[in-house]
Amino acid sequence: MKKTKSASDTLLSVIKYILLTFIMIIVLFPLIWLAISAFKMEKEIISFPPSVLGTKYTLKSFERIFSSIPMAKYIKNTVIFALGSTFLSVMFDSMTGYAFARLNFKGKHILFILVLLTMMVPFQVMMIPLFLESNALGLLDTYIGLILPKATSAFGIFMMRSYFASLPKELEEAGRIDGLSEFGIYWKIMFPLVIPGVLTLTIFHLMNNWNDLLYPLMMTSSTQMRTLSAGLALFVGDHATTYYGPQLAGALLSVLPLLIIYIFFQKYFITSVTTSGMKE
Amino acid sequence: MNKLKKWKNFINKPGNAAYLFLLPSAVILIVFAVVPLIASLIISLFHMNIFFTGTGFVGLANFKAAFTDSRFWNALWNTVIFVLFEVPLQIVIGLLVANALASTSLFNKAARSVFFLPVVCSMAAVGITWSILLDSNIGFIPYVLELIGIKNAAFFRGASTAMPTVIAMTVWKNFGYTMSILIVGIQGISKSYYEASEIDGAGKVKQFFSITLPLLKDTLGFCLITNTIGSLQVFDQVYVTTQGGPQYRTETLVQYIYKTGFNQPYNLGYASTISVLLLILILFISLPMYKKMFMEKE
Numbered sequence: 001m002k003k004t005k006s007a008s009d010t011l012l013s014v015i016k017y018i019l020l021t022f023i024m025i026i027v028l029f030p031l032i033w034l035a036i037s038a039f040k041m042e043k044e045i046i047s048f049p050p051s052v053l054g055t056k057y058t059l060k061s062f063e064r065i066f067s068s069i070p071m072a073k074y075i076k077n078t079v080i081f082a083l084g085s086t087f088l089s090v091m092f093d094s095m096t097g098y099a100f101a102r103l104n105f106k107g108k109h110i111l112f113i114l115v116l117l118t119m120m121v122p123f124q125v126m127m128i129p130l131f132l133e134s135n136a137l138g139l140l141d142t143y144i145g146l147i148l149p150k151a152t153s154a155f156g157i158f159m160m161r162s163y164f165a166s167l168p169k170e171l172e173e174a175g176r177i178d179g180l181s182e183f184g185i186y187w188k189i190m191f192p193l194v195i196p197g198v199l200t201l202t203i204f205h206l207m208n209n210w211n212d213l214l215y216p217l218m219m220t221s222s223t224q225m226r227t228l229s230a231g232l233a234l235f236v237g238d239h240a241t242t243y244y245g246p247q248l249a250g251a252l253l254s255v256l257p258l259l260i261i262y263i264f265f266q267k268y269f270i271t272s273v274t275t276s277g278m279k280e
Numbered sequence: 281m282n283k284l285k286k287w288k289n290f291i292n293k294p295g296n297a298a299y300l301f302l303l304p305s306a307v308i309l310i311v312f313a314v315v316p317l318i319a320s321l322i323i324s325l326f327h328m329n330i331f332f333t334g335t336g337f338v339g340l341a342n343f344k345a346a347f348t349d350s351r352f353w354n355a356l357w358n359t360v361i362f363v364l365f366e367v368p369l370q371i372v373i374g375l376l377v378a379n380a381l382a383s384t385s386l387f388n389k390a391a392r393s394v395f396f397l398p399v400v401c402s403m404a405a406v407g408i409t410w411s412i413l414l415d416s417n418i419g420f421i422p423y424v425l426e427l428i429g430i431k432n433a434a435f436f437r438g439a440s441t442a443m444p445t446v447i448a449m450t451v452w453k454n455f456g457y458t459m460s461i462l463i464v465g466i467q468g469i470s471k472s473y474y475e476a477s478e479i480d481g482a483g484k485v486k487q488f489f490s491i492t493l494p495l496l497k498d499t500l501g502f503c504l505i506t507n508t509i510g511s512l513q514v515f516d517q518v519y520v521t522t523q524g525g526p527q528y529r530t531e532t533l534v535q536y537i538y539k540t541g542f543n544q545p546y547n548l549g550y551a552s553t554i555s556v557l558l559l560i561l562i563l564f565i566s567l568p569m570y571k572k573m574f575m576e577k578e
Contacts, residue, residue, distance in 0.1 A: 008483050016380050021506040024394050027452065031397060032408045033420065045412075050420045052454065076535050085556065092304040099301035103294045111302070118313040122513050124534050128541050129319035130312060149312035152305040172294075176399060181288075182297035198337035213516045214534070218542065229404040233520050244412050251405035252294055262400045266393060273457055274464045 024114025038062070038252040042245045061245030062253070066245060073102055073233040075253070076208060080143055082226055085150035086205040090198060093153040095217055098186050102172060119154035123215065131218055141225045147217065152208060156201050159275060162191060163197035196271075203265060204272035228254040288302040300481040316531040320559075330546035342553035352554060354528055355536040362447060364533060370449045371503055374458030375496075379488060382466040391541070392463070394527050401443045403453065404408030410449050411436060436521050444531045458503050465491060465499035509562055533558050 026140040038043060044278055063070050099105070100112055131140075131151060139145025167190065175185035191198070216227040217234075226234070232250045293296055327338045328565045346352045377395060381388040400408065414421050414435040422433045473491045482490065515534040518524060524531030524539065533540075533554060542549030 008481055009400065012484055018283070018378060020377070020391055023373075024391060027398060027456075030406075030409050030413055030452075031401075033413060034405075037412075038461065046418045048418070048423075050423050051375070051420060095301045096305040099298040103298040103301070105295045105298035106392045108298075111306075112350055114314070116570070118309055118317070120563065120566060121313070121317055122509070122562055124515070124537060125320055125555045126313060126316035126554065128548050129316035131322060131542075132323075132548070133312075133316060133317070148308065152308045154309065154313075156304060182292050182294055183300075187300070208401065211404075213402070213404055213519065216539070217519075218538075223516065229402050229516075232408065236404075236411070236520060237523065239556050244418065245416075247408050248412065251408040252560055254403045255401045259397070262397075266396075270392075270396065272461050273399070273460050273531075 003080050010208055019110075024210040029259075034248055034252055038245070040245065041242050045244045061243070061249035064243060065246035065250045065253075069231060069235050069250075070223060071231075071250060072228075074226055074228045076096040077143075077146075077225060078227040078229075078254075079222075081146045081150075081276035082206055082209040086202055088147065089153055089205050090202050091203060093156030094160045094164075094191065094194070094198060095186070096152070096157045097162075098164045098190060100157065101109065101161045101164035102167075102190070103182075114230065119158060121176060126161070127214070128219060134219060139219075141220055141222050145189050146219055146225075149217070149219075150205075153205070156205065157160055160231070161196060165195040167193055183257065197264070199268045200271045203261075203268040206261070207258060209270070217264045284539060298393050320552050320555060321548055324332075324556045326549045326552075328547075330541075330548055338549070342550050343557075345550065346553055351528065351531070351536065355531050355533045355554075358443065358528075358530060359512060359514065360533045361443060362514050363508055364448075366447045366511050366514075367504065367507045369447070370455050370458050370507060371500065373451065374503070375462055375500070377455065378459045378462035378466055379492060380546050382463050382473045392456075392459070395459055397456070398453040399456045399460075401453070403516035403519050406449065406453050407517055410445075411521050414445065420460060437526060439526050439529050442526060446517050446521060446530055449521070450511075450514070453517075454507075458507065459513065461503055464497060465496050473569075476508040501568065509566050512558065512562055512565070522531045 008213045008232050026076050033052060036053065038061055039059070041056055041060060042052040044051070044056070096115075100108065100115075134140050134145050137145075139148065171189055171193075175213045181186065211228070211229060213229040213233060214217070217230040220226050220230065223231070228250075232247070232254060235250065236247055291300065311426070324342055325337060325339060326335060327341075328335045377391075381392050381395075414433075416422050416434055416437055416449055421434075422435070423432075425433050434441050436442050469492065473495070474487055477482070477487055477491060513534055514532045515538065518530050518532055518535050519538075522530045524535050537551045537554050540547050540554070
């Protein structure tokens with residue numbers, strides 16, 4: 001087949017590259033500006049006319065954010081919350097997904113419908129009773145209280161179920177003949193075969209938990225228990241008393257860990273989005 | 281010893297083991313999702329504040345109050361406006377970019393990675409960055425606009441510009457998400473369609489409208505509904521940038537729920553009522569999608 005590009009198609013591809021480059025600038029500019037401005041001196045951030053590059057770079061804004069809010073605490077809390085709930089959720093989601101995909105038991109259908117129902121209900125609707133319940137159980141302002149409600153997700157169960165369902169049927173039989181227990185079959189044979197799914201789900205949970213704002217905002221009331229998103233949002237809410245530089249330094253520090261993980265595990269970030277399509 | 285053996289035998293029947301596999305998730309989902317959901321429906325019928333003073337059953341009084349509450353209607357209106365502009369913009373931009381980047385080349389791969397960057401960033405960090413970048417006193421963007429003759433661009437602080445700015449920021453952050461889903465959809469379309477139409481002499485534009493668009497219908501519908509559900513829950517971007525202001529012009533439903541329940545007047549009953557109304561709205565929109573999704577999976 002001969003490919004003859006018409007004049008209009010050539011023009012189109014020129015326009016395409018110009019537009020794409022333009023969008024790339026729009027996407028990158030705020031991020032680059034953030035990365036540079038976090039290192040500027042406060043007086044250069046508020047100087048007129050503003051300049052993108054500035055002249056002198058300093059860590060002053062970083063020092064300020066650590067001294068004006070318990071930033072180190074926020075980082076620690078976010079790491080504990082995000083890693084803890086992600087780890088537990090991936091484990092429990094995959095166990096439950098496995099049961100729904102590979103085991104036959106009474107009430108399977110109705111239980112699965114129940115799982116799907118909880119997937120349809122947005123978090124905001126359960127927010128107030130969840131707060132009251134956590135308060136009654138003494139879970140507010142504790143790590144357990146932050147982690148436990150996020151230690152499983154209907155979406156994760158749904159996703160792991162489809163990963164386990166795609167494995168060939170003979171696998172369990174072989175395991176049973178070898179005398180493995182049911183949990184042994186799951187853990188030693190089946191789980192290693194769905195590692196791509198596990199990684200995808202891990203990234204999905206990690207990204208959502210790390211960035212979550214409303215949930216930690218509601219479940220923590222002491223400044224010492226806030227996560228990065230919640231702590232920074234409240235810090236910014238106090239416009240009159242704060243410098244601009246520390247806000248930017250805090251924002252940069254809060255996105256950096258995920259961006260670094262994104263560089264290495266880009267594939268799983270994209271699949272976590274494309275297999276999900278569900279926003280939490 | 282005998283007991284242990286019996287237990288082992290019992291639990292190694294797949295039908296019994298299944299319940300142990302389910303147990304952790306089931307307990308968590310029941311305690312932290314099913315119970316709160318039911319409680320939400322009940323609390324919406326109660327007068328209840330955070331200090332539990334004067335708690336009592338009031339029937340549908342909260343719902344009646346909502347229908348005459350101008351702040352509720354304002355929040356609903358703002359939410360609808362947000363959805364009506366944010367969702368189509370995100371899908372159209374996502375679609376055009378996905379169509380341009382679907383084939384695998386080095387440039388395309390790099391562009392995709394760049395467009396996905398804001399998706400990874402938290403709305404808190406994005407909100408802080410945009411607020412300062414667009415600040416009317418010290419912001420870089422208002423300064424540039426002034427150079428080209430656009431004066432006093434207020435962005436987040438203007439009554440008429442705040443909502444469009446929140447929408448623009450959300451599209452900026454999220455279009456890479458829709459793009460990624462649509463790229464997978466476009467890559468799933470058989471190459472033979474395009475080859476056949478090329479022989480017929482169809483140009484790229486015609487191919488887009490006669491092949492890509494119709495065959496992407498399901499994926500687009502999926503994006504439309506999930507984006508709409510997500511957008512109806514808009515909160516983070518408003519909370520970080522405008523807090524619902526100026527003059528309640530960006531106050532959305534979830535923002536109103538949060539403020540009513542967790543700030544003055546700490547009215548949990550009424551906040552629950554609004555959240556139940558939000559649930560009804562969301563279910564109404566999402567049911568067709570779930571129906572389709574489950575029928576395909578089962």
